[in-house]
Amino acid sequence: MHLGSCECKAIQYKYTGEPLTCYACHCTDCQTSSGSAFGLSMIVNNKDIEIVKGEVTTNTIDVNGTKVQKHHCSQCGTPFWFSADEYPGIVALKPGTFEDTSWFKPVAHLWVRSAQSWVILDSSIPQYEKQPEISELIELWSSNENT
Ligand SMILES: [Zn+2]
Numbered sequence: 001m002h003l004g005s006c007e008c009k010a011i012q013y014k015y016t017g018e019p020l021t022c023y024a025c026h027c028t029d030c031q032t033s034s035g036s037a038f039g040l041s042m043i044v045n046n047k048d049i050e051i052v053k054g055e056v057t058t059n060t061i062d063v064n065g066t067k068v069q070k071h072h073c074s075q076c077g078t079p080f081w082f083s084a085d086e087y088p089g090i091v092a093l094k095p096g097t098f099e100d101t102s103w104f105k106p107v108a109h110l111w112v113r114s115a116q117s118w119v120i121l122d123s124s125i126p127q128y129e130k131q132p133e134i135s136e137l138i139e140l141w142s143s144n145e146n147t
């Protein structure tokens with residue numbers, strides 16, 4: 001069981017489950033939405049997340065023609081997870097919101113062609129110029145877990 005919360009602590013959630021995968025994405029959309037050099041995403045089943053305090057606000061945003069739901073704290077703006085109609089039942093959770101972040105590591109770097117020049121990547125994990133198949137990322141996570 002893992003607890004997560006936003007910066008202002010108005011919302012707290014509980015995650016019980018096995019992630020499908022976790023990756024770092026260096027695309028320009030992730031740089032913008034995180035306000036940082038890259039975005040970290042953990043793909044999880046929606047049913048494994050339970051809100052234990054507060055209320056998550058959902059906004060629908062248009063990302064290059066795709067409707068994406070952004071679930072966040074309306075007070076401090078911290079994003080918790082993103083969902084899209086084309087991926088029912090799963091969400092891309094922002095794992096930096098976990099209170100303990102020591103239990104996971106990204107298995108791949110995506111969109112490294114737009115990575116900021118000063119970011120030094122771990123060469124021992126796969127790097128993709130663009131977007132790989134999600135099945136490939138799931139495979140990487142499950143083969144990594146036993147190490
Ligand atoms: Zn908050």
Ligand SMILES: [Zn+2]
Pocket residue numbers: 025026027028029030031039111
């Ligand atoms: Zn991205």
